[in-house]
Amino acid sequence: MTAHYQLDDDGVVVIIGSGAGGGTLANELAQKGIDVVLLEAGPHLTADDFVNDEWGGYEMLSWLDKRTSSGNWRVAKDHPTAPSWSCKVVGGTTVHWSACCYRLIEDEMRARTVYGDVPGASLIDWPITLADLEPYYDKAEAKMGVTRTHGLPALPPNNNFKVMYAGAKALGYDSVSTGRHAINSVPYDGRPATIEDGFTITGDKVGSRWSTLNVEIPRGLATGKLELRAECCAVQIEHDAAGKASAVVYVDAGGMTRRQKARAVVLAGNCVESSRLLLYSTSALFPNGLANGWGHVGRHYLRHIIQTVWSIFDKPVNMHRGEIMIGMLDEFAHHDPSRGFAGGYYVELNSMGLPTTAAFLDPGWWGRDFASVMEQYANMAGIFMSGEDMPQPDNRITLTDDVDTYGVPVANIHYDEHDNDLKMRSHGYKTLSGIHKAAGAKRSIEAPAYPASHNLGSNRMSARAEDGVLDGHGRAHEVANLFVCDGSQFATGGACNPTLTIVALAIRQADFIAKEMAGGAL
Amino acid sequence: MAIAHKDPKLPPPEPIPEGPEWIEELGPFASVGETLAVLARTLCPHDSLPERCYRRVVRAQDRIAAETQALGVTVRDFCALLDSRMPLPFAELSESYRVNILKTLENEPAFIFLQRSTVRFLYDDVEVWEAFGYEGASVHLGGYIHRGFDDLDWLPNPPSGD
Numbered sequence: 001m002t003a004h005y006q007l008d009d010d011g012v013v014v015i016i017g018s019g020a021g022g023g024t025l026a027n028e029l030a031q032k033g034i035d036v037v038l039l040e041a042g043p044h045l046t047a048d049d050f051v052n053d054e055w056g057g058y059e060m061l062s063w064l065d066k067r068t069s070s071g072n073w074r075v076a077k078d079h080p081t082a083p084s085w086s087c088k089v090v091g092g093t094t095v096h097w098s099a100c101c102y103r104l105i106e107d108e109m110r111a112r113t114v115y116g117d118v119p120g121a122s123l124i125d126w127p128i129t130l131a132d133l134e135p136y137y138d139k140a141e142a143k144m145g146v147t148r149t150h151g152l153p154a155l156p157p158n159n160n161f162k163v164m165y166a167g168a169k170a171l172g173y174d175s176v177s178t179g180r181h182a183i184n185s186v187p188y189d190g191r192p193a194t195i196e197d198g199f200t201i202t203g204d205k206v207g208s209r210w211s212t213l214n215v216e217i218p219r220g221l222a223t224g225k226l227e228l229r230a231e232c233c234a235v236q237i238e239h240d241a242a243g244k245a246s247a248v249v250y251v252d253a254g255g256m257t258r259r260q261k262a263r264a265v266v267l268a269g270n271c272v273e274s275s276r277l278l279l280y281s282t283s284a285l286f287p288n289g290l291a292n293g294w295g296h297v298g299r300h301y302l303r304h305i306i307q308t309v310w311s312i313f314d315k316p317v318n319m320h321r322g323e324i325m326i327g328m329l330d331e332f333a334h335h336d337p338s339r340g341f342a343g344g345y346y347v348e349l350n351s352m353g354l355p356t357t358a359a360f361l362d363p364g365w366w367g368r369d370f371a372s373v374m375e376q377y378a379n380m381a382g383i384f385m386s387g388e389d390m391p392q393p394d395n396r397i398t399l400t401d402d403v404d405t406y407g408v409p410v411a412n413i414h415y416d417e418h419d420n421d422l423k424m425r426s427h428g429y430k431t432l433s434g435i436h437k438a439a440g441a442k443r444s445i446e447a448p449a450y451p452a453s454h455n456l457g458s459n460r461m462s463a464r465a466e467d468g469v470l471d472g473h474g475r476a477h478e479v480a481n482l483f484v485c486d487g488s489q490f491a492t493g494g495a496c497n498p499t500l501t502i503v504a505l506a507i508r509q510a511d512f513i514a515k516e517m518a519g520g521a522l
Numbered sequence: 523m524a525i526a527h528k529d530p531k532l533p534p535p536e537p538i539p540e541g542p543e544w545i546e547e548l549g550p551f552a553s554v555g556e557t558l559a560v561l562a563r564t565l566c567p568h569d570s571l572p573e574r575c576y577r578r579v580v581r582a583q584d585r586i587a588a589e590t591q592a593l594g595v596t597v598r599d600f601c602a603l604l605d606s607r608m609p610l611p612f613a614e615l616s617e618s619y620r621v622n623i624l625k626t627l628e629n630e631p632a633f634i635f636l637q638r639s640t641v642r643f644l645y646d647d648v649e650v651w652e653a654f655g656y657e658g659a660s661v662h663l664g665g666y667i668h669r670g671f672d673d674l675d676w677l678p679n680p681p682s683g684d
């Protein structure tokens with residue numbers, strides 16, 4: 001039953017990366033009877049391998065290959081060689097994520113029109129509308145088992161949420177709820193309900209959370225159409241004389257360099273890696289990198305306005321117990337120029353164990369004050385935001401002179417904060433601290449952003465070829481059989497956590513690829 | 523004080539000698555073990571924590587240095603610098619003098635390594651988890667669903683389903 005394709009089989013769709021985008025697309029295509037080779041740089045782990053341990057899990061799952069960073073973002077100082085945060089395992093970062101699932105709203109998909117001309121920002125409108133995406137959001141929510149959709153019950157409030165709820169209600173933020181998550185509150189789709197263990201982010205041993213590791217990939221493999229090649233790292237994409245993608249060069253688990261021929265190639269390596277591969281795939285026809293004729297590959301990189309406030313209360317909270325991010329209010333989600341900045345943000349929950357709270361509270365902070373805050377860990381609550389950052393052409397992924405173990409140049413991520421970003425950060429910190437204060441906080445600490453967990457925009461889709469890299473189906477403007485299926489295709493970032501949209505776009509892209517193939521165009 | 527659990531799949535914490543012989547088990551940092559333990563306590567001063575918690579930090583730092591030779595040299599040079607600032611060695615200074623010295627050295631690569639790694643290892647220690655109320659691994663105990671994930675009782679309960 002297991003599929004096995006020859007290296008010179010040029011009838012296969014080759015997908016690079018098995019996370020939210022690539023893993024979903026692989027299954028969707030295989031379900032339609034399309035032959036797929038899925039290359040994944042990381043190992044194929046199982047629930048048994050995972051540990052309930054913050055650093056143990058981090059070291060087991062994370063993408064630790066070197067990167068560098070520059071720009072005035074705090075991340076470049078705090079995490080100079082690990083500026084973005086993702087995983088290198090079968091299932092990608094869906095093995096780690098905390099599964100908040102929110103939809104983009106209509107205004108966000110027309111950001112240039114609605115926000116107007118924001119100086120210094122390279123805003124565009126999406127080439128597709130919310131109406132184009134809605135049927136796919138429905139499908140994504142159903143496949144992921146998102147709470148409060150399709151009749152699935154909400155996740156129950158935990159201790160950290162009780163704090164958020166009390167503060168939000170006191171301030172009249174009546175939208176506050178436990179939010180929507182791809183984590184089972186009741187058994188669903190063969191997966192159990194959560195046991196509130198608090199360790200979804202180290203792999204989720206219980207399996208109550210959707211991931212491509214536990215849902216999409218096994219189902220794709222069962223069709224006999226999908227071949228998964230773990231520990232196979234793509235290093236370059238080749239094209240034929242006509243300028244169509246023809247093969248992917250990769251290094252396998254044994255260190256051998258292989259060349260898999262392809263009918264179509266899809267990049268789904270989590271933004272930074274997808275741009276890095278395109279930039280490195282140069283040729284006489286594409287001297288600046290594949291699909292980079294307009295120079296947008298790597299540019300307009302986004303990472304959301306993400307930050308946490310940690311507050312100390314008189315009495316115990318025990319925030320580490322239970323699911324991590326189950327709280328949301330959307331009073332600030334809509335664009336409202338009276339706030340003095342463009343775009344919106346969602347208020348959500350965050351909790352961490354003692355080890356990572358200490359590491360992320362304020363990297364570099366030491367002494368009596370720091371220690372006294374840590375001693376009150378049991379009485380600490382966390383509250384978080386995800387908001388829209390402004391695209392800027394010079395916030396970008398570039399190749400450095402340093403090379404990795406495969407000989408591929410190490411990526412640098414450059415990010416300068418836009419004034420709009422800083423205004424939103426300040427507004428957001430006030431909102432987050434205000435909610436905790438209204439619930440009785442003695443002290444709040446504004447923690448800086450941790451390494452970028454929402455990596456977006458660096459191969460963006462655009463209506464006009466000169467404004468981006470991809471069309472509205474995630475297909476390269478310049479290479480008809482080359483696609484991108486990760487967050488780098490976002491035209492703008494929107495405010496909410498991106499993964500539901502990545503999955504919806506993958507399902508939509510699968511329909512498009514199948515249609516093009518059936519019509520003989522691909 | 524909480525009861526904390528390390529994931530049973532991971533190796534249990536290794537004991538560390540209570541006497542001065544803990545230093546003898548060190549590699550590249552054998553000559554500066556005492557200084558580094560005092561440094562760790564100065565960076566993260568918890569009066570309630572016993573000396574062994576800080577010694578375990580130094581042991582973990584020593585193991586990193588054993589794999590990167592240059593780091594050992596940088597850190598030993600840094601310790602010599604700490605000792606040269608006052609008429610007494612760093613480890614014998616009172617806290618305010620130690621703090622003042624460190625404040626002038628925050629941008630040194632050795633300081634950055636030592637500060638980050640102290641935070642990395644001190645708060646990843648089961649004894650420290652118990653002291654500050656972090657309970658650790660939970661799946662092997664059935665999660666927290668019947669062990670207090672929603673036991674906060676000093677605020678009103680949200681309506682269920684919210």
Ligand SMILES: Cc1cc2nc3c(=O)[nH]c(=O)nc-3n(C[C@H](O)[C@H](O)[C@H](O)COP(=O)(O)OP(=O)(O)OC[C@H]3O[C@@H](n4cnc5c(N)ncnc54)[C@H](O)[C@@H]3O)c2cc1C
Pocket residue numbers: 016017018019020021022023039040041042063085086087088089090091092093094096097098099100101201232233234235268269270271273274277325452453454455485486487497498499500502
């Ligand atoms: C701490 C944290 C919490 C998060 N929580 C949420 C949340 O609550 N809600 C939400 O919406 N999002 C969340 N996210 C973000 C979410 O994980 C990502 O949006 C999502 O996983 C991105 O999907 P992707 O397919 O682009 O990349 P990934 O899921 O990261 O998958 C990419 C895969 O490609 C592989 N790869 C890369 N390069 C190559 C190569 N050259 N060859 C072969 N394979 C390669 C990688 O190894 C990886 O497995 C969180 C992220 C983090 C870090």
